[in-house]
Amino acid sequence: MAGKKIIGVLALQGAFVEHEAAIKKCGSQACQVRKPEELNQVDALIIPGGESTTIGKLMQEFGLDQAIQDRAAQGMPIWGTCAGMILLAKEIDNSDQFRLGLMDVKVKRNAFGRQVDSFEADLDIDHIGRTRGIFIRAPYVEEVWGEARVLSRYKDKIVMVQQNDLLSTAFHPELTQGLCIHRYFLDMV
Ligand code: GLN
Numbered sequence: 001m002a003g004k005k006i007i008g009v010l011a012l013q014g015a016f017v018e019h020e021a022a023i024k025k026c027g028s029q030a031c032q033v034r035k036p037e038e039l040n041q042v043d044a045l046i047i048p049g050g051e052s053t054t055i056g057k058l059m060q061e062f063g064l065d066q067a068i069q070d071r072a073a074q075g076m077p078i079w080g081t082c083a084g085m086i087l088l089a090k091e092i093d094n095s096d097q098f099r100l101g102l103m104d105v106k107v108k109r110n111a112f113g114r115q116v117d118s119f120e121a122d123l124d125i126d127h128i129g130r131t132r133g134i135f136i137r138a139p140y141v142e143e144v145w146g147e148a149r150v151l152s153r154y155k156d157k158i159v160m161v162q163q164n165d166l167l168s169t170a171f172h173p174e175l176t177q178g179l180c181i182h183r184y185f186l187d188m189v
Contacts, residue, residue: 005189008033008042012058014050014083018174022182036067044077044189047084049136049172052109055083056098065100072102077165079185085161085168086139093142103163104146111140111157123171125152125160128180133159133171140170 007023009016011032023030023046033039045068047055059065072078080088087099091106112119112135123133133154141158144150152160159170165188173181 004029005043005186006031006041007186007189008039008045010034010045010047010055010059010064010084012050012062012064013054014048015081015172015174016046016048018172019046019048019081019182022174022179023186026179026182026186028186033064034062036063039064039067039071042076044079044185045071046185047078047080047087048174049082049084052083052086052099053097056087059087059100060098065098068100069102072100072166075165077167077185077188078102079167079169079188081169081172081174082136082138085141085170088166088168089141091143103161103166103168104144104148105141105158105161105163105168106143107139108142109139110137111142112138121154123152123154123159125181127151128184131173131178131180132176133169133173134175135159135171138170141168 006029009019020030088103089107093108118136148163
């Protein structure tokens with residue numbers, strides 16, 4: 001029987017503790033990843049919300065940029081929430097900041113505007129159903145192409161995308177009670 005899968009949570013900055021707790025609540029193993037050696041120990045990776053420019057800079061500093069890209073090329077599942085969605089994107093509107101450039105999407109940062117910097121909404125998600133989404137200075141996806149598939153929209157804005165082993169959400173499932181998105185990701189692993 002294969003051993004239990006270990007889900008790594010990138011722990012450079014942002015909401016990594018909450019993701020770790022949610023994965024453990026699902027009955028799976030989670031561990032924090034800060035170094036390439038730690039990435040080697042995990043079967044999948046979550047890139048949390050936070051500040052995408054900061055997480056991107058730290059990734060490069062710790063040599064995790066190339067390490068994550070190499071594992072992605074070998075098919076390791078990766079899920080990015082919010083800042084993580086931005087870091088997975090190939091294109092970022094109006095920005096030349098570092099990104100992993102793995103998903104066929106163009107994102108817009110802080111895209112929901114000032115008045116609604118943070119808000120909650122019910123979302124309908126393909127294959128999953130209805131869940132509550134918390135958006136915090138969230139991006140949305142302006143464009144998808146290639147292999148990327150839209151899983152959810154809020155109003156007409158794309159807020160969840162899957163591309164084979166890669167998943168991204170503009171909202172923060174680690175901050176709500178339900179575990180349905182974490183379970184969906186675990187099923188991908
Ligand atoms: N606005 C942040 C960024 O652009 C993302 C916010 C978040 O992750 N909650 O990096």
